[in-house]
Amino acid sequence: MISPLRSLLAPADVAAFVAAAYGREVTGATLLRTLVNDVYRVETTHGPLVFKLYRHGRPVTDVAWEARLASHLHDRGVPVVRAVPRRDGDPAGTLTAPEGERACLLWEWAPGALPGAAIDDATATGFGRTVAEFHAAADAGAPPPPRARDDAPLDELRAVLTPADRELLDVLAAALPDRIAGAGLDRGICHGDVSLDNVHLDDDRLVLYDLDRTAEDYRAADLTGVATTPWWPAFLAGYRAVRPFGAADLAALPWLTVRDLIANLHFHLVDKPTFRGTDSIGEGWAERELSALRAAAGRLLA
Template sequence: MIPTLRSLPDPLALRNHLAGVYDLPFTTCTLLRSLVNDVYELAAPDARYVLKLYRTGGWEPDEILWETGLSAHLAADLPVPRVHLLADGNEVGLLDSAEGRRPFVLSEFVTGTKPRPPFTDDLYSGFGRLVARFHAAADTFSSPNPRRPSDLRRRLDEPLAQIRPFLAAAEENLLLDLANAVRSNIAQYSEELSWGVCHGDVSLDNVLITDDGLALHDFDLSAEGYRAADFTGVAATPHWPAFLRSYREHRPISEADLAAIPYLAVVGRIFNLRFHLIDKPMIRGTESRGEGWADEELAALRRAADDLL
C-alpha cells in the first residue's frame, strides 16, 4: 500500500463506528469542514454533537487531553462546548486510518449563529468581556498533561526556517529583519510581558451568538504563550478601542503587552505563511498557493516593516 498523508473517513462508516464507541444512537453524520482537522456534526434522536478528528502528526493524545481539560475548566465560568466522554470514560479516542491513528473528541453542539457583518462596537465590547473572562479563568488552569508552548521557537523560528526556500531574496531579508526586531522587543520587555494560557485564535470566527450571550469555542491552537498574542487580530480592526475598553473593565492590560502587539502580529503572520506555503499545499495541492492568502500575509508584513524597522 502506498503511504497516505491524509484520508477522509466515510461519514456513514464513521457514524456506525462512533455509535459503538460512545454508546449513542447516532442517526446522521455530516462532514462540516476538512482542512487541518476534519469536523463532523453527529445527530442522535435527542441531541446534536460535533466531532473533531485530528490529523496524524499534529497534537499527541496527551496534548489533546490538555485541551479537553482546559475546556472542562473553562466550562465552570464560560459558555464553551462540553466534551462528551466515550463509553469507556475517556475524553480522547483513536481512530485507525490509512495514515495512522487519529485522535478524536466529541463535544456537545452549541446552538447559535456566527457573527455576520456589519460588525458593531457593541459586539466587540461583548467580545472583549468574553476574552477577559477566558484569560481570567485560564489563569487558574493546570494540567498533568503536556502541551507544546506557543513560544518564539515554535511560532517564529521554526516556521521562518521552513518557508525561507519559498521566498524571494528581498522577502527573505525583510522577514529576517522583522524576526530580529521581534526577538529584540521580546528580550527587552520579557519580564513585563504577560505569559499564560492563550486561546490562540481570538477572532469572531470562534464566537457564537447564543440566547445566553456570546460563546467561545475551538481551543485547537490554545497553549501557554505571550498573552498579547491573543489581541493581534482584534487590534487590526476598527473596533479595537471598543474591545480594549471592555476588556480593561474586567482585566488589566499592561503597557508592555500593548506595545508587544505589533511584534507578535508579525509572529502570527509568519506562522500563517508556513501554513499557506507548506501545510495547506500538502492537503490541498500547490495550486492553493495561488489563492492569494500568502500574498496577503506578505503584504501585511511589508506594512509592518514600515512601522517597526
C-alpha cells in the same frame, strides 16, 4: 509500499464510529470542514454534536488536555463548549486511519450562530470580557499545558520566498525577540485563535469553541486578530473590565502580529501545499499575508 499522507472518512463511517464509541443514537453526519483537522456535524436524537478528528501526529495527550481545559473553564463560568465523554468516561480517544492513529474528540454543539462580520460595540465589549474571563479562569488552577506555542521554522519559509521578501523576513525575525521576549509581557494559557470564526452569539452572550490552537503564549497574542478591527476599542474596554492589559502588551501587539503573519505564511507556503497541493498557493491567502507583512515592516522599521 504506499504511505498515505492523510485520509478523509466518509460521514456514514463517522456516524457509526460515534454511535459505537460514545453510545449515542446517531441519525447522520455531515462533513463541515477539512483542512488540518476534519470536522463533522453529527446528528443525534438529543441534538447536534461536533466530531473532530485531529491530524495524524497530534498526540492524544494534547487532545485530552484540551478537553480537560474546556471543562475547567466551563466550571468557572466561561461560556465554552465541552467535550463529550466516551463510553469509558474518557473524552479523548483514537481512530485507526490509513496513515496511522488519529486522536479525536466529540464536542458539544455551540448554541447560537456566528455573529457575522458586522458587530456592534456592545457585542465587541462582550467579546473582550469573554476572552479576559478565559484568561482569568485559565490562571485559576487550569491543568498545566502540554505545550507552548512553536515558532515557524524560518529556513523552510526562506527557501520559498523571493530574495526581497527573504531579506524582509530576516530583518523582522531578528528584531522580534527584543520586542517580545524581552518586554515582560503577561503570559499564560491562550485560546490561540480569537476571531469571529470561533465564537457563536447566543442571545446576549458569546460562546467560545475550537480550542485546537490553545497553548501557553503571551496573552497579548490572543488579541492580535481583533486589534486591527474597527471594534477594537470596545473589545479592549471589555477585556480591561475583567483583567489588566498594560502598555507593554499594547506596544507588543504589532510585533506579535508580525509573528502571526510569519506563521501564517509558513502554513500557506510550506505546510498546506503538502496536503492540498501547490495550487492552494493560488487561493490568495499567501499573497495577502505577504502584503500585510510588507506593510507591517514599513510601519515598524521606518
